[in-house]
Amino acid sequence: MSVRTASMNGLSETPYAPPKARFWGFEYVPAERQLLHSFLSNQLVLVACVMLLFLVFCAIFAFWIAPVDPLEQTLRARLRPPIWEERGLSPFYLGTDRLGRDVLSNIIYGLRISLMVGFFSVGISLLIGLALGLTAGYSRGFWETAIMRAVDVQLSLPLIMVALCFMVIFGQGLGKMIIVLAIAGWAEYARTVRGAVLSIREKEYVEAAHALGFGPWTIMVKYLLINAITPVLILSAVQVPRVIMLEATLSFLGLGVPVTTPSIGLAIARGYQVLFSGSWWASIFPGLALMFLVACINIVADWLRDALEPRSREQV
Amino acid sequence: MILHISGDPMALLMPPDALPSQVEEMRRSLGLDRPLWVQYGLFLKNAAQGNLGVSYHHGQPALKLVLERLPASLELVITTIIISLILAVPIGVVAASRRGSMIDRASLLGSLIGISAPPFWIGIAFILIFSVELQWLPSSGRGTFAHLILPAGSLALYRLALFIRLVRAGMLDVMTMDYIRTARSKGVSEQKVVYKHALKNTLIPFVTIAGMQMGSLLAGAIVTEKVFAWPGMGRLFLEAIGVMDFPVIIAWALVTATIFLTVNLAVDVLYVWLDPRIRHEK
Numbered sequence: 394m395s396v397r398t399a400s401m402n403g404l405s406e407t408p409y410a411p412p413k414a415r416f417w418g419f420e421y422v423p424a425e426r427q428l429l430h431s432f433l434s435n436q437l438v439l440v441a442c443v444m445l446l447f448l449v450f451c452a453i454f455a456f457w458i459a460p461v462d463p464l465e466q467t468l469r470a471r472l473r474p475p476i477w478e479e480r481g482l483s484p485f486y487l488g489t490d491r492l493g494r495d496v497l498s499n500i501i502y503g504l505r506i507s508l509m510v511g512f513f514s515v516g517i518s519l520l521i522g523l524a525l526g527l528t529a530g531y532s533r534g535f536w537e538t539a540i541m542r543a544v545d546v547q548l549s550l551p552l553i554m555v556a557l558c559f560m561v562i563f564g565q566g567l568g569k570m571i572i573v574l575a576i577a578g579w580a581e582y583a584r585t586v587r588g589a590v591l592s593i594r595e596k597e598y599v600e601a602a603h604a605l606g607f608g609p610w611t612i613m614v615k616y617l618l619i620n621a622i623t624p625v626l627i628l629s630a631v632q633v634p635r636v637i638m639l640e641a642t643l644s645f646l647g648l649g650v651p652v653t654t655p656s657i658g659l660a661i662a663r664g665y666q667v668l669f670s671g672s673w674w675a676s677i678f679p680g681l682a683l684m685f686l687v688a689c690i691n692i693v694a695d696w697l698r699d700a701l702e703p704r705s706r707e708q709v
Numbered sequence: 710m711i712l713h714i715s716g717d718p719m720a721l722l723m724p725p726d727a728l729p730s731q732v733e734e735m736r737r738s739l740g741l742d743r744p745l746w747v748q749y750g751l752f753l754k755n756a757a758q759g760n761l762g763v764s765y766h767h768g769q770p771a772l773k774l775v776l777e778r779l780p781a782s783l784e785l786v787i788t789t790i791i792i793s794l795i796l797a798v799p800i801g802v803v804a805a806s807r808r809g810s811m812i813d814r815a816s817l818l819g820s821l822i823g824i825s826a827p828p829f830w831i832g833i834a835f836i837l838i839f840s841v842e843l844q845w846l847p848s849s850g851r852g853t854f855a856h857l858i859l860p861a862g863s864l865a866l867y868r869l870a871l872f873i874r875l876v877r878a879g880m881l882d883v884m885t886m887d888y889i890r891t892a893r894s895k896g897v898s899e900q901k902v903v904y905k906h907a908l909k910n911t912l913i914p915f916v917t918i919a920g921m922q923m924g925s926l927l928a929g930a931i932v933t934e935k936v937f938a939w940p941g942m943g944r945l946f947l948e949a950i951g952v953m954d955f956p957v958i959i960a961w962a963l964v965t966a967t968i969f970l971t972v973n974l975a976v977d978v979l980y981v982w983l984d985p986r987i988r989h990e991k
Contacts, residue, residue, distance in 0.1 A: 524984055549973070550966055551925035558962055605860065638827055642932055645829050646947065658827075659783055669848075672836050680830030688825035 434451035441692035448686055451488040452505035459498035460484040463655040467493040473674050488674040490660070496675055500682045502655035507686060510571055513639040515629050517575035522582020523625065527613055529583065530590025533662050540583060546582040556639055567650045570643065574636050585628050623701050630694035634687045641683055657683045752959075761963065762956035765950070771956035775942055775964050782941035784925045785933070788861040793868040794919065798912075801876025806903050808881070816873055823870025828929070832936040833861035849938035858911055860937040864930060868922055875918060879911035886910075913984050920976030924969030 436465065451458050461467075461484060471493040473482045487496040529540040533691075547555065559573040602612050634664060643649035643651025643659030652659060659681045744821055752762070761772045804816040839859060840848035847856050883889065892906050893899075931943030938944070942961055951959035981987050 531941065549970060550968055551755060551928040553925065553931075554962065554965055554969075556926040557928070557931070563829065634825070641827050642829065643933060645827075646935065648950065661827070661830055668837060669841065670835060670839070673841075675831050676830070677837065680827060683830070684822070684826045687827075688821055691821060691825055 396687075398659040401580060415486065435696060438692055438696040441689040444685070445693060447484050448504055448689065449508060451501055452508050455501045455505050458605045459495075459501045461498050463494060463498040463502040464653065465494065467495075469493070472667060472670075472675075474672075475678075487678045488672075490663050490675045491624060491672075492560065496660070496664075496678050499655050499660045500657065500679050503657035503660055503679060504682060504686055506567070506650065506654060506656045507637045507640060507683065509632040510567075510574065510640040514571045514574035514578065514636050515632045517571070518578035518632070519582055519625065519629055521575065521579040522584055523618075523621070525579070526583040526621070527590060530587040530594060531609065531613055531617060542578040543585070544583050544602075550585070552577055552635075553639060553642065553704075557646075557648065558645055565651045568655055570640060570649050574639060577631060577639075578636065581628060581632070582625065582696025585624045586621045589624050590617045593617065593620050627694075627698045627701060630690070630697050634690045634694065637683070637687060687689075710827055752758070756958045761960040764949075764954050764957050766952045766954040766957070770965070771954075773955055774945060777958045778940060778942040778945045779964065780932060781939060781942065782806060782912035784858055784932055784933070785864065785887075785939060785941060789856055789864045789868060789926060789930075790923055791918065792861055792865040792982060793872050797869050797872030798864075798876055798908075801873045802903065802908060803879035803882070804873065805877045811870035813877075816877070819964055820873045823866050824874075826866065828864055828867050829932040829936050832860065832933055835859045835863045836936070838849055851940055858989050860933050860939050861938075864926065864933045869927070869967070871922070872915075872919070875915060876911060879915060883907045909980060916983060917976050920972050920979075924972045928965050 405501075442532045467485075467489065470482050470485060470489050472491055473485055473489045473493075474480050475488045476483060476486045478488075485497070486497050488499070489495055490499070525540050529537040556573055556577045559576065560570070563573060582649070599612060599616050602616060607615075640649055641656070641658035644654075644656040645657075645662045647662065649658060650656045660679040661676050661683075664672070664679065667675055749927055760771070763769065764771045764774055767774055800816050806815040807813055836848045836859065839846045846859050847853075848859065850856055880903075889902060890900050897906070897920075930939075930941065931946060934937065934943035935942045937948060942964065945957060946961040949961070950952075
């Protein structure tokens with residue numbers, strides 16, 4: 394059992410080696426236990442998961458954790474460096490920006506926005522994609538053609554470009570951003586779900602269900618949907634960091650959330666404006682925090698994919 | 710459709726003290742007073758003839774403005790792709806052939822950081838290190854090769870990380886194939902197995918991904934162009950958004966989409982040419 398040598402396998406596509414039979418005392422190891430075992434034996438994933446939970450905790454309880462209000466401007470403390478430098482000022486542990494806003498508080502509230510956007514927009518595109526993918530896979534004919542052509546059109550354009558154009562049309566706003574990113578992301582779900590449905594809709598047990606007189610809803614939910622859960626779960630884990638990054642990018646460009654929202658992308662953009670006057674902390678720390686968050690999610694996502702789908706090749 | 714939703718360009722084009730009659734005259738001269746479907750019909754008719762309208766802001770044909778900026782963007786994108794390919798293929802191969810070694814782990818950790826860092830933030834960090842602190846390289850503008858290094862480098866980091874993972878994964882996958890075992894058992898040297906048999910087969914699917922990345926890079930380069938004040942299409946696009954210069958925005962979207970689709974088509978054709986197995990199917 395080469396779990397230790399593949400301790401980085403949160404990152405690789407190392408096929409998950411099921412534990413030897415004698416280890417568990419019986420031949421068959423249920424899927425959940427395999428998953429748990431591979432989880433516990435992988436320290437990197439464990440650390441990433443703990444860190445992720447910590448970040449989610451901080452984001453939820455930002456109100457109590459952040460030292461000050463992220464939007465409060467303390468004009469006597471503009472562009473103060475982090476606390477360990479000479480001009481640092483308590484309680485601005487990571488310094489302040491040009492208007493005297495606390496960088497650390499901005500990061501904590503910003504991660505909350507990032508996680509919110511990632512969670513909700515992936516959730517919405519999942520629902521849209523699941524519904525349309527199931528429809529396309531189950532009812533052949535016109536609807537399948539129509540839905541899959543729409544998927545082709547959307548996937549033939551770069552994601553960032555679709556999101557940019559939508560944001561230009563609809564304007565700024567957190568809610569709009571979530572909707573736009575959801576619309577930009579549904580196509581991949583629809584394709585994945587349809588693929589999963591097609592692979593089993595001709596199976597004998599589905600045919601048997603038909604013969605037994607089950608209605609289309611029962612068959613869709615009980616047989617087809619269940620089969621699509623694993624690929625959808627994997628896709629979601631990969632999509633969340635992508636969406637978070639896209640939100641930061643759009644906000645950095647000034648096309649995402651309004652300037653009054655404490656977003657990481659906006660914080661980096663503001664820090665960039667004062668970069669040349671030597672105030673590096675206002676842009677570097679928010680970016681580091683975002684990178685840390687995305688890295689944690691990526692580690693967990695990679696592990697999930699490896700554990701659930703050992704044969705899968707890496708997708709882009 | 711895009712024209713009316715997010716703002717009235719008149720408000721930005723005309724001075725605030727302009728008379729309502731002047732505003733109306735300007736609106737008429739730009740054709741913005743007509744019903745939406747007439748505007749759209751005219752747009753389609755003109756677009757089919759290669760005329761995407763005149764920029765409200767610059768007073769020049771929008772397509773010409775965008776195409777003027779295209780070489781700068783392509784320069785950035787192609788340099789980025791070349792940098793990431795040249796570095797990623799050897800690193801990926803070495804990592805895969807010495808699986809579990811220090812090199813393998815370092816490349817995996819590095820690529821994790823690479824795919825997790827926002828490219829625009831990498832650009833800012835590069836400016837801080839190489840321009841502000843060390844003062845080795847210029848932080849903005851285009852001209853000499855030195856100007857190209859930081860933007861292309863910061864843009865390349867993400868693709869580099871992605872490509873390393875893909876090459877490594879592909880190599881590991883190919884190495885389990887029967888023909889590799891055959892090659893080994895007939896006594897081909899390990900080096901030849903890795904570089905001639907395995908690498909060649911790894912790189913075929915890789916062509917698709919590299920090609921698709923090139924298209925999305927063109928759109929993704931906007932942020933890098935902003936950070937480094939690179940005079941490409943992306944900056945033109947951002948400026949156009951600032952003044953709601955819709956013809957330029959549309960021209961940018963069309964040019965980017967066209968290039969993206971052309972590259973993808975070229976990649977598909979190339980793929981068939983590279984991989985005889987596809988040609989002989991059916």
